[in-house]
Amino acid sequence: MKHLSAIAVICLLLFSSFGDPTYKMAKVKYNGGGDWYGDRTALPNLIAFCNENLKTNFQAQDETVEVGSGEIFNYPFIFLTGHGNVIFTDQEARNLRKYLAGGGFLHIDDNYGLDKFIRPQMKKVFPELEFVELPPNHPIYHQKYDFPNGLPKIHEHDGTRAQGFGLIYKGRLVCFYTYECDLGNGWEDFGTYPNDTQEARQKALKMGANLIQYVLTQ
Secondary structure (H helix, E strand, O other): OOOHHHHHHHHHHHHOOOOOOOEOOEEEEOEOOOOOOOOOOHHHHHHHHHHHHOOOOEOOOOEEEEOOOHHHHHOOEEEEEEOOOOEOOHHHHHHHHHHHHOOOEEEEEEOOOOHHHHHHHHHHHOOOOOOEEOOOOOHHHEOOOEOOOOOOOOOOOOOOOOEEEEEEEOOEEEEEEEEOOOHHHHHOOOOOOOOOOHHHHHHHHHHHHHHHHHHHHO
C-alpha cells in the first residue's frame, strides 16, 4: 500500500482479529548520531498490548523506516525516539511532511536529551506550525483508558511534569510529542530500567493504547 489516501480505509480493518496481520508499526531511523534504535522492546510490547486489549491486528514485530524513504507511506503510525542529535535533510523533511499531511501519524518520545534537537528539525517539516501542549481534556487522553490529568509521568528525569505536545495541521493532530515522560521506556520489558514499577508500566501501555486507538479512529 503506497498511497496514504487509502490509510483510513485500511485502518478500519485493524480492529479485526481474524487472518494474517493487517498492518505494521515502524521505528524511525534518522541521521545526526542520535540513538534512534533505543527502546528496542518498546514497540513489540505495545503491539502485543494493543492486539490483546484493543483487538487490533498488528504484525508482532515492529520494523525500521528511514525518514526519507518511500516505505514510510506503508505505516499508519511511526515512532521516533532517542537521546541525541537529529538531522533531517531537505528531502527527508519534505517526505515526512507529505506523509503526515496525507494521513500518517508520528509519535516522538523524548528519551531524555532529544528536545533541543527535534524541535528545529520538525520546524523544517512544518515551518508554519508550533508545538502546542494538549490539554487534559483532549480526546487522546480519553480513549479506551481515561487519563483525567493528561500524560502520565513514567520516568523522573529532571523531576518536572510530563507534557504532551502536538502539531495540528489543517485541524488534524499529525504529531504527538511526549516530553519529560519517557513513555517508550515504560513500554519496554519490565526491569529494563532501575526503579521500574508495574504500575508505571501499565500506565505507559494504556496511554500507548490510547494513542493507537486515537490514530486509527480520528
